[in-house]
Amino acid sequence: MERLRSLAGPVRSVPLVRHLLVALIAFLVVVAIIGSSSQYLQTRYAEMAFFAIAAGGLTLLTGLSGQLSLGHGALMAVGAYAATLVLERTGGETLADVFLALLVAIAVCAVVGVIVGVPAARLHGPYIAGATLTLAVAVPRLANQWDFLGGEQGLQVPVPRAAELPVWIQDLVWFFTAAEIDQYSFLAYLGWGLLVLAFVALANLSRSRVGRRWRAVRDDDVSAELAGIHLGRARVVAFTVSAMCAGLAGGLMAMNVRLTAPGAFTITLSLTLLAAVVLGGLGSLTGALIGAGVLAFLPHFATDLGESVGLSATQAAEVTPVVYGLVLMLVILLAPAGIVGSLRTFLARSSLGSTKEKTT
């Protein structure tokens, strides 16, 4: 028993080990779920994965560093276009092409993140929101300016075919799930694999010195500065990390949607991401995941529900945003700290209650 405890020690105390362990278990569960799902569900899971990556980056920025960004849709657009342009040139048929495209998307977004983050670091609250809102409105329109970006009709995105994936991946997937990998399950595995990696990185970052600095800056910038924290630097780093997540999410989105067009990156996307973050619980990665799940499943669920109670297709299409809005309002009214935030408070309270009972 003692030995077991001494073995469990580092797992408990070292965040990286702990996070990696949880990540590994989560990924195995995910592989099992994806492997046994229909192709339709696999595309939904893939959608949930890229929304979760973007929301994870945003929740870190807004929840930990206290900067409200309304421009993450634009950053996703940058990532999507970067990835698409790379895939167009390389043909996008092999796994290497896919990773190259995603890396380029992340890198380009990191650069954009620094460029936007530096001036944004001087702004507070509503002013950052305003500045990033401009980004959300202006950036997707750039596609109409240059022909190589495809204009309103957008660019088609080539995706890898299952037959062109390395054999060892095909074998591995066959071994674990007893199902052949196809382009749908491939995108779902890819999305969730990267989601798990990104969340481990973000969780670690937020537990590290960098994360503590962000919290200090968010809570009281004057005392943070007195404690020797460089405000601007902390904020720019936060913005850049968040932009990189948005870039990765944008690249994955391009592969899933198979089309990169300005119509995908409207201001609504930025607001929806923020809504997902608020819905799940600001600052919590689990919250971001839940919020992304709601984003990926609720609209379809609402449309199907509408059609199953006998609404016409038009009415069902119109009812979807209403249901979405209602859910958002209900969460804000009943669980103002978001789903995860309120759940935490509830758990804390009930565990408090049980200890009281024991003592009396």
Added chain:
Amino acid sequence: MRTTARRAVQVVCVLTTASLLAACGGAGKERPSEDGTAVGVTDSTIKVGAHFPLTGPAAPGYSEIPSGHQAFYEYVNDNGGVHGREIEMVVKDDAYNPTNTSAVTNDMILQDEIFAMVAGLGTPTHRAVVQRLNDDGIPDLFVSSGSLQWGDDPASSPMTFGWQPDYEIEGKIIGQYVKENMPDAKVGLFLQDDDFGEDGEKGARQFLDSQIVDVQKYTPGGSTDFSPQMSSFKSKGVDLVLGFNTPSYTALSQIAAQGVGFKSKWFYSNVGSDPALVGGLLASMTKGKIPAEQGVKLMDGMMTTEYIPGVDAPEDEWVKLWQKVWDEYSKKGSEKLTNYRIYGMSQAYTFVQALQANGKDLTRESIVETIEKEGASFEGPGLAPFRFSEDSHMGISGASVVELKNGASEPLTPVLVTDIGDAEIKEDDSAASDAPPSSGLPE
């Protein structure tokens, strides 16, 4: 350890919730029967799907097309279906946004498991899914758009077929008419900034290259104020505007032209010229300053093209059939038959005709083969015959030029038939006299 455990519990919670939600979404769908010959086909049903703008700026008019399809399919189903199979149509909203089109098409293929896409609407929207449909070998029949790409290269898109006259031949017919009848007109082009405008311009320039003095473009979903474009036309002395645009933009261009005092002759391509719809749009966009009746009046003297008979010809045998079907099968009795519903029913007629010709053994490959082999001889409401063959998947081959008076169209030319490229434009009224069979069902 507590936090780890809690985190693990959270993760599991999320995944369970997600899969539960998902399971709810997937519940209730029917798997294809084992006797069926293809996905989406059983011994008693055929399931097809299409994307339409049911919401958003392109919805007025276009959202009525699927109701025409559904009414006609119900009529067919009540009369025994096609080879014993009833036709069911799934309609999904893409709000005329290509990204949504890609998403809802994915749903139709994987969730609804459609046999074929029939009449998916829009040039930029449908373009986003053509590759996908062809890769997966799903028939993509009778696209509701006149872009060339649906039919000019069957080798790269073997499953895709057009239906209406393409914008290039429409541009050619318009161009030749203007050149012959208004040789001194200074022409301004008003174009949707995608393949729609591009194809139309290509056709028109074959005849009008020297007469075109200005080209203005718009992006769907972008700015709605066209004062700058109309001012540009005015300053360049344009006295005839050719519009390759959707109905909302016909209304918007008219409002802007009034605003800047630009007077001109107008020639809108078929897509943007429905007088009843544009009149209604003018009324709603100006908040009643231009009442709908006056809006329809405003369209007097405008020229456009016509390739199927519309509501303004109630004595036409086809329109009588559509009226009968609509009166009997419209879900909401209060709604009137419109040109868009007629468009939908006319497409549905062609689809039923193809299924009928295919015979009982229906597969995704066989329906394509049937249309290639027999499509050119389909008799239907179209004023000109289809061009379907192994080398061309282009739709109706011609149209006549008409002028609008009091919301009705008066022909200025006989039916003009041609093809893309240098093909000559010929007068050919032969298909215009086709009448529907007495049962109203294709034979």
